[in-house]
Amino acid sequence: MSGAARRGAVDPVKALMRRHRDLCERAVDPLEIAAGLEAHGVTDRTAARFRHRDVFSLAEEMYARVSRAPEVSPAPEAVDVPRMAVGRVVLSLLPGTLCAAAVTGLRLTGGRTRLAVAVAGVLAVTLGVRALLRRGPLSTLGHTPAGTSTPGTRAWTYWLIAYAVLGDGLLGAAVTGGPDGLPDGTATGPWPLAVAPALALALGCAPATWAAQLFAVRARRRLAASRGLEEFAASVRPLLLVAFGLFLGALAALLAVCGAVLHQPAGPAQALTLGALLLLARLLTIHGFTHAPAVALGAAATVEAVAQASVFAARLPGCGPLAIPVDRLVAAWGTGCVPALACGTAALALLVHATRTLSRASAHARAEGQP
Numbered sequence: 001m002s003g004a005a006r007r008g009a010v011d012p013v014k015a016l017m018r019r020h021r022d023l024c025e026r027a028v029d030p031l032e033i034a035a036g037l038e039a040h041g042v043t044d045r046t047a048a049r050f051r052h053r054d055v056f057s058l059a060e061e062m063y064a065r066v067s068r069a070p071e072v073s074p075a076p077e078a079v080d081v082p083r084m085a086v087g088r089v090v091l092s093l094l095p096g097t098l099c100a101a102a103v104t105g106l107r108l109t110g111g112r113t114r115l116a117v118a119v120a121g122v123l124a125v126t127l128g129v130r131a132l133l134r135r136g137p138l139s140t141l142g143h144t145p146a147g148t149s150t151p152g153t154r155a156w157t158y159w160l161i162a163y164a165v166l167g168d169g170l171l172g173a174a175v176t177g178g179p180d181g182l183p184d185g186t187a188t189g190p191w192p193l194a195v196a197p198a199l200a201l202a203l204g205c206a207p208a209t210w211a212a213q214l215f216a217v218r219a220r221r222r223l224a225a226s227r228g229l230e231e232f233a234a235s236v237r238p239l240l241l242v243a244f245g246l247f248l249g250a251l252a253a254l255l256a257v258c259g260a261v262l263h264q265p266a267g268p269a270q271a272l273t274l275g276a277l278l279l280l281a282r283l284l285t286i287h288g289f290t291h292a293p294a295v296a297l298g299a300a301a302t303v304e305a306v307a308q309a310s311v312f313a314a315r316l317p318g319c320g321p322l323a324i325p326v327d328r329l330v331a332a333w334g335t336g337c338v339p340a341l342a343c344g345t346a347a348l349a350l351l352v353h354a355t356r357t358l359s360r361a362s363a364h365a366r367a368e369g370q371p
Contacts, residue, residue: 012049020033020037034055034361037055042055043055055361087135088135088136088137088209091131091132091135091136091209092132092136092205092206092208092209092210093205093206094128094131094132094205095125095128095129095132095202095203095205096199096202096203096204096205096206097128098121098124098125098128098202099121099125099198099199099202099203100199100202100203101121101124102117102118102120102121102122102124102125103121103195103198103199103262105117105120105121106118106121106195125202129202129205132205132209133282136209136213137209137210137212137213137216137286138208138209138212138282138286139286140285140286152294152298153281153285153290153293153294153297153298156294156297156298156300156301157278157281157297159301159304159305160274160277160278160297160300160301160304160339160343161198161201161274163301163304163339164194164197164198164201164267164270164271164274164339165193165194165195165197165198166183166191166193166194167304167308167335167338167339168192168194168267168270168335168336168338168339169183169191169192169193169194169335170191170308171307171308171311171326171330171335171338172192172330172335173190173191173192174308174311174312175311175323175326175327175330175335178190178191179191194264194265194267195262195264196255196258196259196262196264196265196266196267197255197258197266197267197270197271199258199262200251200254200255200257200258200259200266200271201251201271201274201275203254203258204247204250204251204254204275207246207247207250207251207254208247208275208278208279208282211243211244211246211247211279212243212279212282212283212286214243214246215239215240215243215283215358216364218239218243219236219239219358219364220364222235222236222239223361223364232359232361233359233360234359236358236359237355237359240283240354240355240358240359241355244276244279244280244351247275247276247279248272248275248276251271251272251275252268252272255267255268255271255272256268267336269336269337269340269344270336270339270340270343273339273340273343273344273347274339274343276343276344276347276351277296277297277300277343277346277347277350280293280296280347280350280351280354281293281296281297281350283354283358284350284353284354284357284358287357287358287363287364288363289353289357289358289363292350292353292357293350296346296347296349296350297346299342299345299346300339300342300343300345300346301342303338303341303342304338304339304342307326307338307342310322310323310325310326311323311326311327326338329341
């Protein structure tokens with residue numbers, strides 16, 4: 001189609017460029033304009049009204065026609081995301097290494113020394129995870145627009161992790177009338193700790209980082225190779241499922257190894273569902289979608305909290321029936337069924353949501369600067 005034919009009495013592309021002037025002027029390549037148009041609701045069908053076969057070809061014309069300062073030029077290799085540097089690989093291994101050291105300290109100490117080791121271990125692992133989330137593929141720096149963080153997300157995450165360590169032991173003791181004492185750092189005390197799942201989840205930070213990196217690299221390459229939004233979405237959905245499946249496989253292997261080494265139950269159902277929920281929530285967050293992760297994490301944490309509270313509330317006069325649902329679940333499937341059901345349901349809902357939102361070109365435009 002000739003440019004003169006379109007620039008007769010009405011030039012619809014020029015009008016569209018005026019409407020999205022800021023997007024066109026700051027774009028470093030046509031892909032960024034295509035992603036921005038999609039984020040504003042422009043589809044391949046809409047592009048047909050501008051006499052283009054898809055959004056990508058429309059974006060190419062807009063990019064070619066926009067006026068730029070001479071010093072601004074497209075990045076020649078914007079498609080490829082570099083491999084993780086050695087420092088980021090070390091960061092991905094840091095939480096697991098610190099947790100393994102803390103677990104070793106717990107097994108070699110006792111009394112007040114063990115309590116001090118436990119406190120120091122929790123602080124060290126927390127700082128290690130925080131450092132990991134500040135840099136690399138799991139970081140939101142430069143990806144998530146300012147002001148989009150949802151309050152409470154961090155608190156829900158802390159609750160879910162704490163429940164993975166303490167919750168099953170407390171619930172098991174509560175349904176039998178306990179607990180008779182505070183946690184002593186072992187899996188055989190009056191309030192048992194789930195050490196093996198906690199260690200596996202900490203070690204799982206490494207495969208989670210690598211899965212996020214794999215998804216970012218491949219999705220960006222598919223964005224460059226695709227010639228339509230539907231084609232891109234169809235190619236990215238299987239990629240997301242592959243990265244997600246690789247993480248679950250790695251976490252399952254870590255659970256088996258940690259359980260065998262520590263000679264403790266690994267709690268595969270509850271640990272796998274929690275790991276899946278946390279990974280999907282983080283993937284959505286780093287691509288700018290913060291509401292759904294907050295809702296899913298909050299719902300799972302609320303279910304766990306209500307289950308625990310109902311058992312203790314049943315000890316009040318006339319409140320015995322409150323514990324019947326949890327008692328029956330625990331009798332049938334064990335204490336791990338509560339977090340498995342809560343986190344599993346939330347993770348499934350997030351997976352369905354992620355296959356829709358992370359298959360949009362606009363999601364990867366936000367993450368274009370990913371290190």
